[in-house]
Amino acid sequence: MQSRSRRRGVVAILTTTSVAAALAVATPAAADHEGFPARLLERAVTVDEILRHQLRFQAIALANGGNRAAGTRGYDQSAQYVFGQLRRAGYDVSYQPFEFPFFDELSDAELEQISPDPTTYTLDEDFATMTFSGSGEVTAEVQGVDLQLPPSAEPNGSTSGCEDGDFVNFVPGNIALIQRGTCTFADKAVNADEAGASAVIIFNEGQEGRTETLQGTLGGPVVDIPVVGTSFEVGVDLADPGTVARVKTDTESEIRTTSNVIAETPGGRADNVVMIGAHLDSVISGPGIQDNGSGSAAILEVALQLADRPTVNKVRFAWWSAEELGLIGSTFYVDSLIETGELDDVALYLNFDMISSPNFMRGVYDGDGSSFGLVGPEGSAQIEAEFEAHFTNKGLPFQGTEFSGRSDYQAFINNGIPSGGLFTGAEGLKTEEEAAIYGGVAGEQYDPCYHEACDSFTPIRDGADAELYAALNADYPLVGNVNLEALNTNADAIAHLTAKYAVSTASVTQSAPAATTAASNAGRPAPGMNGDVAA
Numbered sequence: 001m002q003s004r005s006r007r008r009g010v011v012a013i014l015t016t017t018s019v020a021a022a023l024a025v026a027t028p029a030a031a032d033h034e035g036f037p038a039r040l041l042e043r044a045v046t047v048d049e050i051l052r053h054q055l056r057f058q059a060i061a062l063a064n065g066g067n068r069a070a071g072t073r074g075y076d077q078s079a080q081y082v083f084g085q086l087r088r089a090g091y092d093v094s095y096q097p098f099e100f101p102f103f104d105e106l107s108d109a110e111l112e113q114i115s116p117d118p119t120t121y122t123l124d125e126d127f128a129t130m131t132f133s134g135s136g137e138v139t140a141e142v143q144g145v146d147l148q149l150p151p152s153a154e155p156n157g158s159t160s161g162c163e164d165g166d167f168v169n170f171v172p173g174n175i176a177l178i179q180r181g182t183c184t185f186a187d188k189a190v191n192a193d194e195a196g197a198s199a200v201i202i203f204n205e206g207q208e209g210r211t212e213t214l215q216g217t218l219g220g221p222v223v224d225i226p227v228v229g230t231s232f233e234v235g236v237d238l239a240d241p242g243t244v245a246r247v248k249t250d251t252e253s254e255i256r257t258t259s260n261v262i263a264e265t266p267g268g269r270a271d272n273v274v275m276i277g278a279h280l281d282s283v284i285s286g287p288g289i290q291d292n293g294s295g296s297a298a299i300l301e302v303a304l305q306l307a308d309r310p311t312v313n314k315v316r317f318a319w320w321s322a323e324e325l326g327l328i329g330s331t332f333y334v335d336s337l338i339e340t341g342e343l344d345d346v347a348l349y350l351n352f353d354m355i356s357s358p359n360f361m362r363g364v365y366d367g368d369g370s371s372f373g374l375v376g377p378e379g380s381a382q383i384e385a386e387f388e389a390h391f392t393n394k395g396l397p398f399q400g401t402e403f404s405g406r407s408d409y410q411a412f413i414n415n416g417i418p419s420g421g422l423f424t425g426a427e428g429l430k431t432e433e434e435a436a437i438y439g440g441v442a443g444e445q446y447d448p449c450y451h452e453a454c455d456s457f458t459p460i461r462d463g464a465d466a467e468l469y470a471a472l473n474a475d476y477p478l479v480g481n482v483n484l485e486a487l488n489t490n491a492d493a494i495a496h497l498t499a500k501y502a503v504s505t506a507s508v509t510q511s512a513p514a515a516t517t518a519a520s521n522a523g524r525p526a527p528g529m530n531g532d533v534a535a
Contacts, residue, residue, distance in 0.1 A: 050301045070324065093262070096329075096333060134249070138226060204231055262317070277350070348418040358448060368384055371401075394492070424490070
């Protein structure tokens, strides 16, 4: 996902009185579960305490360059905060370290043609830095590599930069101009680097639908030289023999270490584990107070309030790292359970990623496939139904939301674990029907600050953004980019289902097969960090 400019803000001070007043809505008490009063856990989990955790995340981000991204001090300190809270509460808590490819663009890239036709190209319109590009500034002759101009009639007709013979006559020190097609961008860049290229420009192939600027990724730190993607038009513009260009990128691209935080109740059945998860990392561009400080803080408070209560089943909480880079932490964790033979001990997984979107809808993951056609593993339908029953008892509207492969449930689903959870929307636009049901502003993003610096308690907004948030405030109690109504009602639901499953998972697991049975949508790919990785 693309980085954007960072903006700093001042942490707002929230009081218990102000939050309680904003949320003074009477709701029915939750039903008790046999041997475990769910309503007590709901009452114990308060918005004030969740907000205090989010405020801590905000303070950490402000002290560390404005973000809490995996592989940064901001993330490490967030993980330390969560770890410390849980250890003091009596949980068995640990870090699970793993390596991952880290990328950050420190300043805007530049691309210009020096001669024969001096031209300055526009970032994000004419060209873009390939994710995991190396860093540097190069002025050199541009040399085309097995270009197919005009392009073939069908996509992937070009093998530019893919074959052994493509670089036989390449002059070391030149900038390699390579056309999209056939092999991955990483393969093309590595081949050019090994041939002595000082930089790489990869342009789109040229067929209908393949002319726009490439927003690509190398998939990892495979080269140290600058690599940018361009439109087909820019590639053709640079393809004339003798053209001289200047390329500048300013990046960090390397392998780093980060950690998931895993905590579980000391007691309870170790062969019937209830898992609750949320990703703790933000994107580089902001502090991530809604995405996903909301889910992370909510499950932290649920865990703290659960700590002294008896459970029949072991309850395991997870704060995932590197979710924003492709669900890396949760995938690593599930793989580790497979390696140790412990996956079958997991009865179910609940995921909470973005639960307080300012322009929210109240989404329950579509475990039975009735809304989106993607059926979760057996037992997922029961999880969906139980969230829906909770909201129905509260008199709250809700709707199905898709298992789209964009959050940390995916590795669990792929390996047959019954899964569910809540989601209030990201960059999608609220419909007229949803606005009539929930309030808010139709035609605007569920989260107007999604992956932006303004995903904070004090987002900087002006112009149209100010008008939008004024309109949202007319319908919702908002604190910065956090919707208190959504946060409150979803936190109750998390507490309710946690309490229920801590006592019994029979409603889910009696119909579920062994965890090694794959779901019907197993293997659905998670979206890449910056779009295309291949031809």
